[in-house]
Amino acid sequence: MKDLFSKLPDVKIKTALILFVTSLIFLAIATSLKPQKHYSxxxxxxxxSIPKEFxxxxxxxxxxxxxxLVSDTKSLQNQIYDDVIMRxxxxxxxxxxxxxxxxxxEQRQDVKVHQPEICxxxxxxxxxxxxxxxxxxxxxxxPVVGKRQVYxxxxxxxxxxxWIRVADETLLTGIQMRLKIIEDGLFKGRLDDGVLVRVSSITNNESDVSKFYQLHDQFLSELTATVEGKFPGLLVPSASKT
Structure with missing residues (x-):
């Protein structure tokens, strides 16, 4: 490229071409760093997508x-989330x-999914x-990592x-989610999506809590098996979406 520029007679043309090539290089770098696709x-x-019977x-x-699903009861859920369901x-x-x-x-650095310990x-x-x-x-x-809680x-x-899925992982803290979002954006060119999966049961007896957790596992196992068959990667990480 240096030899090509040296053969050009006009200094202005040389300068213009150098600036043009430099701009293309920076554009290519910027494009590679800009997330291009979703994990959704x-x-x-x-x-x-969620069956009423399964x-x-x-x-x-x-x-x-x-x-x-929001920490401020005055806020509207549809201002934070793209989709919500409660059944x-x-x-x-x-x-x-x-x-x-x-x-x-689109999960960005301001993580939008609210954890139950906040809500x-x-x-x-x-x-x-x-x-x-x-x-x-x-x-x-x-592994699907989440939390068991009593309120x-x-x-x-x-x-x-x-649990909270961010792209192809389930994460526990806001810091973990931010690092995941930044890493996938910079190195994988990906805008991550995110989903909160929460189940709960009313109990007034502490001795019944473990029984409800077992029931939760049965419910979630059947739910994910049904949903993931049609929409892999929606509720839990999926190898086909990485």
Whole structure:
């Protein structure tokens, strides 16, 4: 390229060409650093993607209002999330589970998915216990890491199980999520999506909590197996989407 420029008679033309080539180089670098694609599974929306009946479960009337998916009850969920669904399911034994899903198409440095330990206390609940848990979801391509929690409110207690998927991983903290988003944007050219998967059961007896957690695992295993068959990578990490 140096020989090419040396043969040009006009200094202005040489300068213009050098600037032009330099601009192309910087443009290529900027383009490579700019995220170009989503990790999203291409599903339509939760209402159409999440079945109202699967396995031993079917949708039931939601008699108890669920805890909001935002920390500020005055905020509108659709201002934060691209899609939200809240349902109650019941099995043949009459056991009820409340399901809440929140989806964000583009997770940026300001992580949009709110963790229950932020939302529940903001709405008057006190956290009684919290522990990290690995959920056995056979359809996931990597371990599904989340939390088991118990909250106490003015009228009832709730046993809560949840995880947050960011692209092809499940993460526990806001710092982990930010680092994941930055890393995938810089080195993989990807705008990550994110989803909160939360299930909860009303309990007023501490001795029943472990029983509800087992019920949560059964519910989530059947739910993910059903949903991931059509929309891989929506609720849990999927090898086909990495």
């Amino acid at each position: 599974s291409g599903f339509d929306n939760f209402e159409n 396995g031993d479960w079917k949708e039931a009337p939601q008699l108890t209002p669920q805890v909001s 109650t399911y019941v099995n043949k034994d009459g056991a009820k589970i409340m399901l809440a899903l929140a989806y964000v198409k 529940y206390p903001a709405q008057g609940f006190q956290m009684l216990s919290s522990k990290v848990s690995v959920f056995n979801m056979p359809v996931s391509s990597s 106490s409110g003015s009228s009832h207690q709730e046993a809560v199980s949840y």
